[in-house]
Amino acid sequence: MVNASVLPSPVASSLRCARADCEERPIIDLSYAGEHLCRRHFIQFTEERVRRELHRQASGIKGGTLAVAVSGGKDSATMLSLLARFLGARRNIHLVAITIDEGIEGYRSATLRSAEQLTSSLGIEHHVRRFEQDLGTTTDATARTLSQIAPCTFCGVWRRTLLNRAARDLGATHLAVGFNLDDLAQTVLMNLARGEPTRLLQMAPHRRTNDGLVPRIAPLAPIPEREVYLYARLREIPFDHSECPHAGRAVRNVYRTALWQIEEAVPGTRHALLKTREKLLEALEAAYPPEALPPCVNCGEPSSGGLCRSCALRKQVAVP
Numbered sequence: 001m002v003n004a005s006v007l008p009s010p011v012a013s014s015l016r017c018a019r020a021d022c023e024e025r026p027i028i029d030l031s032y033a034g035e036h037l038c039r040r041h042f043i044q045f046t047e048e049r050v051r052r053e054l055h056r057q058a059s060g061i062k063g064g065t066l067a068v069a070v071s072g073g074k075d076s077a078t079m080l081s082l083l084a085r086f087l088g089a090r091r092n093i094h095l096v097a098i099t100i101d102e103g104i105e106g107y108r109s110a111t112l113r114s115a116e117q118l119t120s121s122l123g124i125e126h127h128v129r130r131f132e133q134d135l136g137t138t139t140d141a142t143a144r145t146l147s148q149i150a151p152c153t154f155c156g157v158w159r160r161t162l163l164n165r166a167a168r169d170l171g172a173t174h175l176a177v178g179f180n181l182d183d184l185a186q187t188v189l190m191n192l193a194r195g196e197p198t199r200l201l202q203m204a205p206h207r208r209t210n211d212g213l214v215p216r217i218a219p220l221a222p223i224p225e226r227e228v229y230l231y232a233r234l235r236e237i238p239f240d241h242s243e244c245p246h247a248g249r250a251v252r253n254v255y256r257t258a259l260w261q262i263e264e265a266v267p268g269t270r271h272a273l274l275k276t277r278e279k280l281l282e283a284l285e286a287a288y289p290p291e292a293l294p295p296c297v298n299c300g301e302p303s304s305g306g307l308c309r310s311c312a313l314r315k316q317v318a319v320p
């Protein structure tokens, strides 16, 4: 099922592409940039932005293993295809895809199949880690036990833990995640609205490293969700359209809806939120130098002391 919000808005048929000397009809209206682009120039513009962003966030990648979190949905499928396009020919860089199976009936098996199809067509090594094996429970089972908590609360924490563990076990220098502009702007808004600005330091893309945590990069950061969708369709990248049955209960939905409305009224708000984060980071980094993260007393993963958040949540559902 395709969420209507990701479908590009129709463009007036009388317009021409904004690029010099291009007579093609535009296929997309980039309101935040005040221009319309044809198919060819939209593809080119998208690839340029991702390439630039990759260089900006990961200029330190000189070689080694780059782990890529691939769910099989449009964002991660597009990110993996672009990384393969930009880095696939580099002999000193080894791309490895990781999919986390949270155990969500009627959803994850379809996206997993799509991730398998994509990685095999790109010739990229693919690893699958499962909640059931690694954590002893699944998102569906926990959602039944902890029915008072929105499933994304524990599912998101556990997925981050397993992704980090898998990337670290593979010796990855970085972990690429498929967050698009909308996702990241929502996270900035959410953290500011909750009065938790220090969380801006913890969200991807990471500018500094902590022992035991593989720094995450987000190459799709400058690309709005609907442009990721359009690019994936134009490039015929295989992805699965399913939506997680638990997604409707996510608190993030409130911020997503609010941000769509603000962006409609004030184009460029999502970009401005990301810039706000960049501006605040320097002050936050100076005020909060990296702390040692002691190993969790239960699983050994980095924690802020005692039990890590992942184990604390598992304890709530009595998983050993």
Ligand code: SF4
Residues within 6 Å of the ligand: 102, 139, 151, 152, 153, 155, 156, 244, 245, 246, 247, 250
């Ligand atoms: S929407 Fe929530 S419950 Fe579903 S996979 Fe994502 S984090 Fe997990």
Ligand SMILES: [Zn+2]
Residues within 6 Å of the ligand: 017, 018, 019, 022, 023, 024, 037, 038, 039, 040, 041
């Ligand atoms: Zn054009």
Ligand SMILES: [Zn+2]
Residues within 6 Å of the ligand: 296, 297, 298, 299, 300, 301, 307, 308, 309, 310, 311, 312
């Ligand atoms: Zn732990």
